[in-house]
Amino acid sequence: MDDNKLDKLRSKTKIIVSDAMPSSGKTTKIIEQMANDKCAYIYATPTLSECHRIAGTHYLEKDELKQPLKDENDDYLVTDSTHPLLFKKFKHPEYNNENGKLGSLYHLIENDENIVTTHSLFEMLDENTLNLLNQLKGIGKGYKLVLDETLGVWSTYNKITKIDLIGRVEDKVCSISEDGLISWDESIFRSKGSKYEDFAEKCRNKQVYFVNNSVMYYEIPSHLFDVFQEVHILTYMFEHSELACFLRICGIEYEIHKWGKTVDDIVPLIHILDHDKLNNLSSEISFTKLKNSKKENEMGVVHELRKGIHLLYTKIWQVQSKYRLWTTGKTVSLVVGNRKYNKQFLCFNTRGTNDYKHTTHLAYLLSVYINPYLSRFLRNRGDGIDEEMYALSSMLQWIFRSAIRDGQEIHLYVPSVRMRGILLKYLNGEYNDKL
Numbered sequence: 001m002d003d004n005k006l007d008k009l010r011s012k013t014k015i016i017v018s019d020a021m022p023s024s025g026k027t028t029k030i031i032e033q034m035a036n037d038k039c040a041y042i043y044a045t046p047t048l049s050e051c052h053r054i055a056g057t058h059y060l061e062k063d064e065l066k067q068p069l070k071d072e073n074d075d076y077l078v079t080d081s082t083h084p085l086l087f088k089k090f091k092h093p094e095y096n097n098e099n100g101k102l103g104s105l106y107h108l109i110e111n112d113e114n115i116v117t118t119h120s121l122f123e124m125l126d127e128n129t130l131n132l133l134n135q136l137k138g139i140g141k142g143y144k145l146v147l148d149e150t151l152g153v154w155s156t157y158n159k160i161t162k163i164d165l166i167g168r169v170e171d172k173v174c175s176i177s178e179d180g181l182i183s184w185d186e187s188i189f190r191s192k193g194s195k196y197e198d199f200a201e202k203c204r205n206k207q208v209y210f211v212n213n214s215v216m217y218y219e220i221p222s223h224l225f226d227v228f229q230e231v232h233i234l235t236y237m238f239e240h241s242e243l244a245c246f247l248r249i250c251g252i253e254y255e256i257h258k259w260g261k262t263v264d265d266i267v268p269l270i271h272i273l274d275h276d277k278l279n280n281l282s283s284e285i286s287f288t289k290l291k292n293s294k295k296e297n298e299m300g301v302v303h304e305l306r307k308g309i310h311l312l313y314t315k316i317w318q319v320q321s322k323y324r325l326w327t328t329g330k331t332v333s334l335v336v337g338n339r340k341y342n343k344q345f346l347c348f349n350t351r352g353t354n355d356y357k358h359t360t361h362l363a364y365l366l367s368v369y370i371n372p373y374l375s376r377f378l379r380n381r382g383d384g385i386d387e388e389m390y391a392l393s394s395m396l397q398w399i400f401r402s403a404i405r406d407g408q409e410i411h412l413y414v415p416s417v418r419m420r421g422i423l424l425k426y427l428n429g430e431y432n433d434k435l
Contacts, residue, residue: 012229013225013226013228013229013230013231014230014231014255015225015230015231015233015247015252015253015254015255016230016231016232016233016254016255016257017232017233017235017238017254017255017256017257018030018232018233018234018235018257018259019235019236019237019238019239019256019257019258019259020234020236020258020259020260020261021236021260021261021262021265021266021400022236022396022397022400022405023261023400023404023405023406023407024259024260024261025260026234026260027148027234030146030232030234031054031084031085032084033232034085034088034114034146035084035085035088037144039142039143039144039229039230040112040113040114040141040143040144041088041090041114041115041143041144041145041146042109042114042115042117042122042143042144042145042146042228043090043114043115043116043117043146043148044116044117044118044119044122044145044146044147044148044151045116045117045118045119045148045149045352046118046119046148046149046350046351046352046353047118047352047353047355048065048066048118049066049353049355050148050352050353050354051066051092051116051117051118052066052068052116053354054085054090054116055068055076055078055085055090055091055092055116056078056079056080056083056085056086056090057069057076057077057078057079057090057092058076058077058078058079065095067092067094067095068092068094076089076091085114088114089113089114090113090114090115090116091108091113091114091115091116092115092116092117093105093108093115093117093121101121102121102124102125102126102129105117105121105125105129106128106129106132109129109132109133109136109143110132112136112141119147119149119151119152122151123151123152123220125221125224127201127205127221130221130223130224130227131227133227133228134226134227137227137228137229142227142228142229143228143229144228144229144230144231144232145225145228145230145231145232146231146232146234147231147232147233147234147235148234148352149234149235149351149352149397150233150235150238150241150242150243150244151220151242151243152242153219153220153242153243153245153246154217154218154219154242154246154374154377155217155218156215156216156217156218157199157202157208157216157217157218158216159195159198159199160195160196160199160216162214162216164196165182165210165216168184168189168196171188171189172185172188173185173188173189174203176210179209179380179381180209180210180211180217180377180380181206181208181209182203182208182209182210182216183203183204183206184196184199184200184203184204186200186204202218205221206222207219207220207221209377211373211374211376211377212373212376212377214373215373217373217374217377219246220246222250222252225252233254236393236396236397237389237392237393237396237435238256239256240385240386240389240390240392240393240434241385241393242385245378245383245384245385248383249378249381249382249383258435263426263427263429263432263435264429266404266427267427268409269404269407269408269409269410270399270404270409270410270412270427271409271410271411271412272412272413272414272420272423272424273312273316273411273412273413273414275316275413277311278308278311278312278316278413278415279414279415279417279420280417284301284367284416284418285301285305285328285329285365285366285367285415285416286366286367286368286369287329287366287368287369289301290302290328290329290331290332290366291329291331291332293332302332302335302336305328305332305336305365305415306335306336306337306338308363308365308413308415309326309336309337309341309363309365310338310340310341312363312413313341313361317361317411319360319361321341321343321344322358322359323358323359323360323361324341324344324359324361324362324363325344325346325356325359325361325362325363325401325402326341326344326345326346326362326363326364326365327345327346327347327348327363327364327365327366327398328345328348328365328366329348329366330347330348333345336365344359346398346401348364348366348368348394348398349394349397349398350397350398350401351397353401354401354405355401356401356402357401357402357403357405357406358403359401359402359403359410360402360403360408360409360410360411361410361411362399362402362410362411362412362413363412363413364395364398364399364412364413364414364416364419365413365415365416366416366419367391367416367418367419368390368391368394368395368419369387369390369391370385370387370390375387386434388422388425388431389431389434391418391419391422392422392423392426392431395414395419395422395423396426399412
């Protein structure tokens with residue numbers, strides 16, 4: 001897309017961030033706004049269950065794909081006739097198109113439908129879909145976008161290998177700029193029909209970077225938000241997110257509205273376990289440490305975590321399994337859970353779901369750091385993310401999947417000295433100037 005056209009679009013697209021603590025009522029507010037707005041909406045949320053909550057639709061609990069149930073007229077079954085968005089008739093992209101869910105999404109946009117979708121599908125939007133949205137915007141029929149929680153902006157690109165890339169650089173098909181941006185010369189190598197087709201297209205759209213001569217990163221399109229009439233982002237601690245960093249790097253303006261609950265409101269609800277043995281692990285529990293630990297090593301950090309969670313739930317808390325929730329690195333979760341606790345595991349980066357709001361006894365067996373390659377990549381582009389605030393945001397989002405959402409007290413075990421210290425600083429108000 002031409003830079004002049006981008007500038008014109010950016011001047012017309014308003015990005016509004018509702019920055020409030022989870023359970024402050026962000027979703028309720030945006031539902032009210034959508035209900036009173038004649039404009040068509042795309043609502044993107046992390047989970048399929050939340051898609052159904054927004055649309056008011058049913059699915060079978062045993063259906064892993066959570067496909068919406070329909071009546072004999074092929075209409076969705078809704079939860080009740082009083083659903084606030086009933087008349088908006090939000091539709092789900094489905095596996096009923098030769099191009100999969102993305103093709104279904106394109107068809108729904110063509111037909112001016114209100115749409116609910118997951119982040120994972122939304123992040124796959126291709127140039128054809130973006131061009132369609134832009135055309136609709138140009139004729140006054142544009143969509144408004146709601147992002148429930150922030151998107152993942154950068155992900156590792158693995159459709160070709162590092163060896164492939166080096167080979168194409170040597171052939172002068174690819175070149176790499178100082179900041180790592182990879183370009184593709186179609187006049188030297190016609191990519192259509194080859195294994196490089198997707199890679200070449202993304203290179204032409206300036207979306208693939210090679211970082212530290214080691215990792216390729218895919219970046220969401222810089223004009224992703226420009227094709228919407230208006231963008232609403234619902235989250236907490238937005239300015240410490242990847243998405244905020246991306247917008248700053250791209251020079252895209254946004255406005256933040258901060259409101260809702262404060263730290264003081266939740267301090268009485270969080271009871272952090274104080275236990276000499278369990279709170280003094282001999283090893284740091286970062287992703288790298290957990291990934292590299294030997295499962296058969298009886299004195300390793302994974303074994304310590306396994307013993308710790310067993311002691312926690314059998315001797316200290318002794319609560320029913322339905323009230324438990326815990327997390328650690330996914331690669332070692334089955335070993336740590338030791339078959340006894342695996343059903344209560346929830347991935348550390350889970351957001352935007354209310355499915356666990358009955359849980360009251362939580363174990364956060366992890367110390368979160370920004371990927372060092374990503375951190376270096378952002379610094380090279382003149383920006384970055386505060387390491388402690390990144391860890392805090394990640395931990396809080398996970399904690400707020402629990403009963404604290406409904407104002408109930410929770411018990412929390414944080415064995416990492418670093419993560420426990422960050423959380424205590426937050427609860428003591430030491431980060432208030434950064435929130």
